[in-house]
Amino acid sequence: MATLAIRGGRILRSDMTVTEADVLVDRETGDIVELGAELAGDDELDADGDLVMPGLVNAHTHVAMTLLRGHADDKSLDAWLREDIWPVEAALEPEDIEAGAALGVLEMIRSGTTTFADMYFEIDRTADVVERAGTRAMLGHGAISAGKDDAAARADIEESVAMARQLDGAADGRISTAVMPHSLTTVTPELLELAAAEAHDAGVPVHYHANETLDEVEPIVEERGQRPVEWARDLGLCTESDFFAHGVHLDDREIDLLARTGTGVVHCPASNMKLASGMAPVQRLLDSGVPVGLGTDGAASNNDLDLFDELRDAAMLGKLAAGDASAVAAPDAVSMATAGGADVLGLNAGRIEAGARADLAVIDLDAPHLTPEHDLVSHLAYAARGSDVRHTVCDGEVLMRDREVLTLDEAAVMERAAARADGLLERAGV
Ligand SMILES: CSC[C@H]1O[C@@H](n2cnc3c(O)ncnc32)[C@H](O)[C@@H]1O
């Protein structure tokens, strides 16, 4: 067994207590082997004075949208997508996806995110990046019916299914997949039903956008006489493995349905604030036992992929939404960003315990904004930033050591992404 020992730090346990312990990792299986004192490994990471936490899980993003960061701001969802985003995405080339994904993955490794769930185009290119960079990802081809004839819309869903079957288990098992119809309003009911049936037949989840804006909820209620989540359930989209992004506008019956079916919700607070979509009822979801993870959404509606921002936003916005300062307390926010996201994606990760995936972020606490150390969970929720991450480990491998990313050439990734972003906007004529 080839081992890695993370030595000299304190660890964040899944019950949100912090204790002194080393972490021993099996680099071959990618699992945590043991927690304890004075553990030695073939390779070692110094965590003296640091906090070792589970790697963060970004449970909903469109990673290659880093190329559109700052391209279109200050609009609501529908206008933003139709006027600014979709016209540019129509000019995307596979090389753009690869360059944008590399930039996004670089940003996530630097800020301690070890797993992301991604809905986008040309996902074989994103898979190549994940393979090289060493992270974990759940990937899916995003299929949209809007603007397509019946045959093209069906072919799009079939591509989502085919890619999910093809890539599941890639990168030594670090890549899992889902079938990803874009949303309840942009994909036809027949194709949503087909997506669910085919996904479950392939043994993978369905992931989609739902209940993000009132403009999306109201037409469903008017046309179907049902709430969107009830309708999604009838289409087969609410099994225990399935999950959707946003869930901003949910009523009590929908929350109850999510809890009963085990359908996951990915809360994207920064995107919801920026697009003025609304405030998700996060505390009510947690109280009801709905599995909840956190996501950045794409970098064009955020505008970064630093999940520490989401952690803080989730806690702050959760209090505002509930009208209660005790809502979405620090431990709940940290859990959503780690074990919560891993549970939504069906991964044995997000927890520092023997047998779990060795996906870890080591936080350098030697900083003015993290002093004094009354409560490290409070620091993670309210004070820490992605730039406080010192080492990032995924599947037992060190991806970043002392803030140097080992698996990607940072300067080359940034240079290529900037060039592809310029070329993309030029081709799109904006
Ligand atoms: C079909 S691939 C994914 C598709 O989703 C678009 N997108 C980005 N952010 C959001 C959001 O908040 N709600 C809905 N759709 C979004 C992205 O631009 C791609 O076209």
Ligand SMILES: [Zn+2]
């Ligand atoms: Zn999204």
